[in-house]
Amino acid sequence: MSGETGRVQVARVVVDVPLAHLDRPFDYAVPEKFADVVQAGCRVRVRFHGRLVDGVVWELGDTTEFSGTLQPLSHVPSGEPVLTPQVARLVRAVADRYAGTASDVLRLALPPRRAAAEKRPSPTPEELPEPPDPAGFARYQAGPALLTALAEGRPARAVWTALPGEDWPTRLVELCRAALSGRRGSLVVVPDGKDLDRLTAAAQRLLPADSFTVLRADDSPEKRYRRFLAASRGAAQVVLGTRAAMFAPVRELGLVVVWDDGDDLHSDDHAPYPHARDVLVQRAWLDSCAAVVAGTSRTAEAALLVESAWAHELVADRAVLRAAAPRVQALGDDFELARDPAARTARLPSLAYEAARKALAAGAPVLVQVPRRGYVPSLSCARCRAPARCAACAGPLGISPRPGPGGTRIPACRWCARPAATFDCPHCHATKLRAAVVGESRTAEELARAFPGTTVRTSGSTSGVLASVPAGPALVVATPGAEPVAEGGYGAALLLDSWALLGRADLRAGEETLRRWTNASALVRPASAGGLVIVAADAAHPVAQALVRWDPAWLAERELADRRELGFPPVTRMASLAGSPAALAEFLAAARLPGDADLLGPVPERPRPGQEGERERYLVRVPRTDGGALAHALAEVQGVRSAKKAPEHVRVQLDPLDLV
Known part of the structure; x- marks a missing residue:
């Protein structure tokens, strides 16, 4: 066949088939009718294992190592080269880094084809600009x-x-x-x-x-x-x-x-x-x-x-930083606690109230950041503080921002939406509930009562995200990431409920909290213009210190040093393996992990939507230099299980953000 195929143009095609053992290009003959259309990077349709599937031409050649007769390309929807050689190289590198397949990455890289768009010429840009000021x-x-x-x-x-x-x-x-x-x-x-x-x-x-x-x-x-x-x-x-x-x-x-x-x-x-x-x-x-x-x-x-x-x-x-930054004060510092003993526990202590009042009186808007969306997204028993659960499905109880009939707000399950008109705590049999977490809608109500006559705006998933707000006195209650830009900057920012961010059992809780705080605080006017940020956190906490000094590099270096000592990413690379206990045992028995790999687990994992039965998760940790070997070992096992048609899937994720 080699002599014959030497005279036939060969297209090496990555087929859109989500099977790990098929993660390579397959050779197809280019019929003469497509010879002037097919290009490297264009979309094609090919027959694969008796089915007509989509594919992308990885490259074109004149020879093949396949000893049989090459199947021809079935159809070429368009000769448009949507996959450039540079992106093709990147696709392969990303697939190898994350123990995935090229077809999986191509689904992320290439948008679905629309024939009408290909027929429209792309506009020619103007002359090159001068370098910026x-x-x-x-x-x-x-x-x-x-x-x-x-x-x-x-x-x-x-x-x-x-x-x-x-x-x-x-x-x-x-x-x-x-x-x-x-x-x-x-x-x-x-x-x-x-x-x-x-x-x-x-x-x-x-x-x-x-x-x-x-x-x-x-x-x-x-x-x-x-x-x-x-x-x-x-x-x-x-x-x-x-x-x-x-x-x-x-x-x-x-x-x-x-x-x-x-x-x-x-x-x-x-x-x-x-x-x-x-x-x-x-x-x-x-x-x-x-x-x-x-x-x-x-x-x-x-x-x-x-x-x-x-x-x-x-x-x-x-x-330069001091001239640009607002003044930042933590509620838990010694001076404030001496002046206001309730500052550590009150949700809106006197310092925060005064900062908001002065900014509003000066005609400036005030930003209030609340970590949770909704009205009261989480309830607990008023006596023992145990999380309140639905009697039907054990889902968490909360209160929606939308009032029910007669203007009442009845607790309901956040999973199955069943109302909970009555409550009986399974631990202490108390019948009253309290708010475990307060969302942006409820916070807006509380602030409207504390500052009567002041405009209160909310920005979050339940109320829609505002892109900007006008200058002038107003209270803007926003969830992290939804803070609108204020014309002329905010006069003050109140960062509430810090415990909800800092208290999370998450490797990234500290750096994520500082990221949310700095993003909000950066919208506040500089201290020379009266800008003030009040953060409801203990002033001695490293994250609060980083914000007060506006030194995120210091906290990042501290986090990196702590993770190096504990063996956590990014100093190491980790892989998360999730599935049923039987599937995980089979997977790990077949995996040829690097010699210094550290296996952590298993721990129970809550089933994802559509999954049933018991599920567990392992973490595999290796030094950063062995990250490529770990990804290769995991991809190899996925390929073997795919070829054997293993009935249960094991979810493999490298460098997961969530390690808990």
Whole structure:
């Protein structure tokens, strides 16, 4: 067959089949009728094990190692090369890093095809812009040097800690403009649509028309595919987007940026569960381009990039920081406790009340951050404080923000929605309930009573997310991530219920709490303009100290040191294995784990939707240098079980955010 196939064009196709043992390209003959259409990276339809399936041409060749007769391509929907060679290399690297398959990653990387979008020509961008004004980055040490490096096409890498009150969308677009002035493309990934809207508005001001495109999950399929094509065809050299844009086919890629990398929205919840920060760092290495990991705070992963010298810090000196930051005061400091003994336990102590009153009197809005959404999302027994559970399904009881008939609010199950008109505690048989957690809706009611006549706005999942609020006296109650931008900045911010954040049994509880606090506090006016942040936390707590001193780098370095001592990520790599006890025992018996792998568990795992029966979870820990070997071993077992048609699936996730 080798002599015959030497005269036939061969397409190596990755088929869209979710089986681990089929994670490789398969050779197909290119019929003469498709010879002028097929390109590397285009979509095709092929017959695979008797079924017609979708696939992507990984590459074209003239020979094959297959000894039999090659099947021909069945159909070529389009010759559009949607998978560039650079993205194909990234897809393989991500699949190998996360013990996944190329077909799984391709589902995340390529949007569904829309024929109408392919027929529309992509607009030609205007001339290249001039480099941006370096004044915006002049407040940061080495900031102008970073812009110069981008304009010259050098692979500069930085971990940028933005100043309070920074117009970060404008700064990120300036980075893109610097790269674009040197004929290099850029890719910026932000956590959510609210951030993307601000970034898009800045791009419209600073970048030439048609030089950028925006990829967002809530666009129509046709619009999203059309914008994707603008990038893959090279018409738009700057791509802005949320998590799915991390695989965008940017031509001549010169810069990748991730904003607020600690946000869990950057972690994809589809196999193989990649994280946008890690994917972009991988792209920077594969494509030898610049990379910026940015935010108002800093993660332990970003601290490791700095410690390893892969990236340099981009920070302002302390004098500039003091001029930009609001004054931060913790409720639990000794002076406040001496003046107000109830400050440690009251939800809105006198200091917070006075700060809000003064800001409102000065005509400024006040931000109130509440960790929980809803009205009263969690109830407990008034006597023994045990969590209140539904008598029918054992789900948690809560109170909805929507009143029932007659304006009453009756507790109901948050799982099955059954009302709980009566309650009998199974532990102490008490019949009264109390609020275990207060959400943003109930907080807004309490503040409306405390500040009569003041406008109260809410921003969160139950009430909708506000993008911005006007200047003027108002109370804005928001959940983390939903804080709107205030015109002229907030006069004060109250960070309530810190126990709900700091008390979580989570490896990332400290850095996540500081990230949420700094994101909210960065919206407050500087101290010179009267800006004040009140945080309801013990002033001696390291996270509170980091906020008071506005030093997220210090906390990130401390977190990294603690995790190194305890053997936790990112110093090590961990894999989560979840499934039935029998399936896990079979999986681990077949796994050829690295010699120094540490097996932790099993622990019970609550079944996910659609799952039944007992489930357990193991954690496998290895040194960071053995992360590739661990991923290979797990992928190997998945392939063997797939080939044997194992009846039970084991969920494999590397570097999970949640280790509890």
